[in-house]
Amino acid sequence: MSTNHYDTYREDAAGRANVEDSPELVAYYRELEQLKTGALWTVANKIEPWQPRSDSVPVLWRYRDLREHVLRSVSLVTPEKAGRRVIYLDNPGRREVAAAVGWLYSGLQVMHPGERAGAHAHSSSALRFIMEGSGAYTIVDGHKMTLGVNDFVLTPNGTWHEHGVEDDGLPCIWQDGLDIPLVNALEAGFYAVHPDLQQAVGYPVDDSPGIWGAAGLRPQHAGWTRRYSPLFKYTWEATYAALQRYAGAQAHDSFDGALMHYTNPIDGGHVMATIGASMQMLPPGFVGSAHRHTGSFLYQVAKGRGHSVINGQRFDWQERDIFCVPSWAWHEHANASGSEDAVLFSFNDLPVMEKLGLYREEALADNGGHQPVLPLVSG
Numbered sequence: 001m002s003t004n005h006y007d008t009y010r011e012d013a014a015g016r017a018n019v020e021d022s023p024e025l026v027a028y029y030r031e032l033e034q035l036k037t038g039a040l041w042t043v044a045n046k047i048e049p050w051q052p053r054s055d056s057v058p059v060l061w062r063y064r065d066l067r068e069h070v071l072r073s074v075s076l077v078t079p080e081k082a083g084r085r086v087i088y089l090d091n092p093g094r095r096e097v098a099a100a101v102g103w104l105y106s107g108l109q110v111m112h113p114g115e116r117a118g119a120h121a122h123s124s125s126a127l128r129f130i131m132e133g134s135g136a137y138t139i140v141d142g143h144k145m146t147l148g149v150n151d152f153v154l155t156p157n158g159t160w161h162e163h164g165v166e167d168d169g170l171p172c173i174w175q176d177g178l179d180i181p182l183v184n185a186l187e188a189g190f191y192a193v194h195p196d197l198q199q200a201v202g203y204p205v206d207d208s209p210g211i212w213g214a215a216g217l218r219p220q221h222a223g224w225t226r227r228y229s230p231l232f233k234y235t236w237e238a239t240y241a242a243l244q245r246y247a248g249a250q251a252h253d254s255f256d257g258a259l260m261h262y263t264n265p266i267d268g269g270h271v272m273a274t275i276g277a278s279m280q281m282l283p284p285g286f287v288g289s290a291h292r293h294t295g296s297f298l299y300q301v302a303k304g305r306g307h308s309v310i311n312g313q314r315f316d317w318q319e320r321d322i323f324c325v326p327s328w329a330w331h332e333h334a335n336a337s338g339s340e341d342a343v344l345f346s347f348n349d350l351p352v353m354e355k356l357g358l359y360r361e362e363a364l365a366d367n368g369g370h371q372p373v374l375p376l377v378s379g
Contacts, residue, residue, distance in 0.1 A: 059101075061322045132149060142202035143232060213233075280346070289369035298324050332371065
């Protein structure tokens with residue numbers, strides 16, 4: 001669109017086109033309102049902006065600040081009474097929909113040894129990333145998975161699932177990630193409690209990774225037609241080893257270092273229909289260039305420390321911290337360590353962006369590919 005056209009339709013502070021109000025127009029708008037209608041030119045640039053405008057703001061949630069409060073909830077509520085004993089991440093720009101960023105929800109759940117949450121199913125897709133503890137497990141449609149620190153587990157939409165910690169385990173905290181805000185925006189959310197409150201384990205423990213977890217190999221009798229990965233558990237050990245091999249075999253991406261995506265072993269696509277997940281390694285001394293893209297991201301630091309600059313704000317992070325990058329926000333990551341790599345887990349809404357043809361990416365061309373940094377902000 002030419003500059004002249006842009007000037008003609010440039011919005012004012014209220015997001016309206018360049019049309020001056022008159023007594024006749026104001027009266028006209030009121031008449032339209034009575035008919036439950038409106039004039040498009042009064043909202044056009046607000047509802048169809050020149051580029052994405054995220055209501056989400058960059059946030060860093062420091063684990064050292066959150067951990068005490070998460071653990072304190074154990075003495076205040078039980079899993080039975082709370083349903084899910086979770087402290088959710090509340091983005092200041094998305095409080096009306098309880099989102100951590102964009103249309104993604106995130107929370108920190110805690111369970112003590114011997115505790116077991118009731119089995120349930122819902123329309124939202126969900127994932128878990130284990131932060132600390134031992135003895136955690138998840139059961140998905142009768143498949144039980146044992147979980148260790150930095151393991152990643154799926155509970156796809158519509159599946160019966162429940163979580164617990166074995167009697168001989170240690171208190172566990174994990175991050176929950178769901179697309180609840182998206183499903184609610186689509187007015188498509190259902191929730192159900194299992195008729196028996198708990199589900200029976202109908203398969204050998206950890207059968208899912210046993211069948212589907214061999215890299216580059218596929219079972220002869222696949223028999224899987226669902227729209228999510230049959231591999232419900234992705235272990236940290238296998239993921240980190242793959243990252244190390246990848247980092248040593250190929251030049252690092254200028255934006256993300258060594259970036260790998262968790263995939264569905266059936267087709268190599270995203271693990272779930274609405275949520276994707278990745279793990280990336282930033283080698284010692286890595287300083288990434290800035291870029292931006294459509295799609296919202298939540299990062300959790302799995303290993304090491306470093307910093308990210310998001311829309312000009314610098315956030316210093318360390319292991320188990322969580323931070324978000326809103327859609328179309330400039331961002332760059334760096335690992336200042338001279339000896340230790342940094343590893344970031346992330347989940348996102350890229351499957352939605354890609355399916356709808358809405359994904360777009362842009363590199364920062366100015367200032368050598370780096371953003372001017374504002375004064376350091378707290379989380």
